[in-house]
Amino acid sequence: MEQQAKQMPKTFDFKEAEGRLYAMWEREGWFKPEIAPKDAEPFVISMPPPNVTGALHLGHALFVSLEDLMTRYERMRGKAALWVPGTDHAGIATQLQVEKMLHDEGTSREQVGREEFLARTWLWKEKYGGRIEDQLRRMGASCDWDRERFTLDDGLSNAVQEVFITLYNQGLIYRGPRLVNWSPGLRTAVSDLEVEREEEPGKLYYFNYPLEGGGSIPVSTTRPETILGDTAVAVHPDDPRYQDLIGKFALVPVLNRRIPVIGDEYVDREFGTGALKVTPGHDFNDYEIGQRHNLPLINIMNKDATLNQNAGIYAGMDRFEAREKLWNDMAALGLTVKIEDINHAVPRSQRGGEIVEPMISTQWFLKIQPLADKALAAVRAGSIRIVPERFEKVYYHWLENIEDWCISRQLWWGHRIPVWYGSDGEVYVGKLPPKDRPGYTWTPEEDVLDTWFSSGLWPFSTLGWPEQTPDLRRFYPTDVMETGYDILFFWVARMIMMGLWFTDQPPFHTVYLHGLVRDKFGRKISKTLGNVIDPLDLVDQYGADPLRMTLLTGSTPGNDVNLDTSRVERNWRFVNKIWQMTNFVTQNLGDEPLESGFPAPADLDLPARWITSRLNKLVASVERLFESYQYGEAGRQIDDFLWTEFADWYIEISKYPLYQGDAQAKANTRRVLIGVLDTCLRLLHPFMPFVTEELWSFLPNRTGKPLIAASWPDGDSRYEDDAAEADMQMLIDLVRGIRNVRDEYQVEPSRKITALIVPGSSPKLFAAYEYLFARLCNVGTINLLADESSAPQQAASVSVGDVTAYLPLADFVDVSAECDRLSKERAKLTEQISRVEKQLGNEQFVARARPDVVEKERTRLAGLKASAEQIDSRIAGLCGDKT
């Protein structure tokens, strides 16, 4: 029976292996939930769909790392793991890209027309739509591509229509002219969420509003052109300065339109002049005032933000041009007072960046309150949990103050609203127009739905809803929604609302929110800053595993990640390190077949008892950390265990039994080496799937299955052994002490030295494990001494607890140097001892601290005191009256 199936290459050729392994996983169907037993509990994540024409950025790399980790972990735990991938049509973003392409071709969307434009967009989607998917594959995403969805697929479009029609029939969707945020460049309405307010330098214009019959009221504005749409001047009703004017009339400058002076408590007497021009057609506050006072609405703008005929002589001018012209004309009339430089918040479109204009427009709205109430209740009741918890507060606040959602967009790329207008103005809501009557035609609604409307259905629409498909029955509700906190409102809240409304179930039980990926200085990544990090460059350079490991170990839930690419390089070295460990283990498997699993605890030597005990604690710890979503800490612990404990200590120690032990010792050691490695590759697989899968293929593998399908390790408490850990720790400390002394005295590393050891209370330990010292700190000969009386003078000494090693380094050590060194050591101990003694001398501590904490301190004190005693007697013997 051959143990070594394949010869390992010297290093991991990730460029060759990643594609091959991914293809193998996909081809063999391991990404599909059907590989689990029929009765397996499902675990489902809906992938946040990237924009269909987008390219992979670090945010995607982070979500793939996290979601793939969760999926692979649950798959290994035996669940029917399903990660549903897909892409989003991303209405505005995609349309803008295609419009830009048309512009470059010297044409425009208007010129080619709606039908042609959509055809071109679909072509664009076909061309670039596959790109992001391939990039997700390169990151190792173990999603079920057979279940991939696109938001404009027939099935999903059907779900969207179904939802719209249902909500309409429930009286929750209405259409009407309202003041909305209008994006003049995109020529569409956008929702409140799509408007970003940035504090910018601007100007506050002061002028006198002329009153009918003479006199004036001083007012100020940041947008003088809106004067043309004023329908009132408002003052505070209790303001003695202006009170008397309420009920009189003012005249709109230049236009000379007659408007009332009204009193409204909204006016802040302290701000500006204490009087306010009211433009209900172009300002949200003024709109409210207008509603209260039945003021007329005047829209002075066209869809591209040029002024319309209501602006009189300014009609046809751009809004900013008109602003200047009007102001100059007012100056000529002697109405202007001054212009003040101020900083104020300017509303800009999230997409185009242009200034958004509040404008009256006929749009479709969703009455959101009933849905929001359910969404609030679900989180409050704990049926949905948000990680980290602090975002629950943010979520509540948003939903408690939510306004109706403007769901229509004047775009072409998207789900067309399923509404038809009869030739007599009749409105019909349905997927298809009613049957034609003679002489009567139905015109379809031009508008499409906000992209987020379809995204809100994602967890169930991707599984087949509204059809009661087998997938929907088996995999809905999903489990975890993992996404960025920046789309908590845009997406997460809306999925919860829609999910609860249409399926009566929360669409997922946990929301895990990650942060933004920034550069190593914490700056936002942007083209203008020139700090763009392309994840694919990093994947090309180091492979996907190091990038994943870096993102996972560098992030905590809800916090931004500052990506330092030197960490990616370090994790690439970690990949090499575990490669080399595996190389060592597989080279030393021997020719005899080995039993699988670990030998019984009783058959293990001390180092093996130590490493298996440590391994079991690691497994338990990783499990606990995973349960609380602390993936980063889990990854670091596995890394630390493998590199520091397994490689630096156990592998080095194992060489003795492997090379010099008897057959039994060899076999046991081999089984421990393989066992630890096997377990750690499993633990590490969700973090670094490629290299672990590749390494797995070199281990003696009795199942023939790839690692992706291996079971998640269970702890085995029989291997927990605190005594072994303590003994081993003592030996490790002693080895370190000896190395330290060698280094301090600059003994050449190749020079073998002799150690004389007073083994204190552990004579058996040294009898059995003195070989460690030869291997780990190049001690050629060890003699055990009964006590310190026979210790040589010309020697350095190292004490750990009641054990002391004497190193007779005649050429290197002079007595006074050694005495200096020892007294420094002693001083350190004195300090530590006094601290612990003080602690233990405190009755309150002993009485109130947890017993195990007190016990730990006592043990520590005993150890420190024993070391101190050893050093004291050494100093007494060696240094005489020197100290």
Add this chain to the structure above:
RNA sequence: GGGCGUAUAGCUCAAUUGGCAGAGCGCGGUCCUUACAAGACCGAUGUUAUAGGUUCAAGUCCUAUUACGCCCACCA
């Protein structure tokens, strides 16, 4: 204006229910020891932002302050 986050080694980050403040990178030194120089070994580096408080015990809990960042909000 309201809410939230962050502040720990030169840099990037950890630290479980409060229980000896740790990694990596970088830095100094030694070594090509038969898995690994993409490595091994040794070392230096901290008033855990500031000021109080609670506690036997505080990086961790409470209060205030400062700096930076984010979210929400109708001051023209």
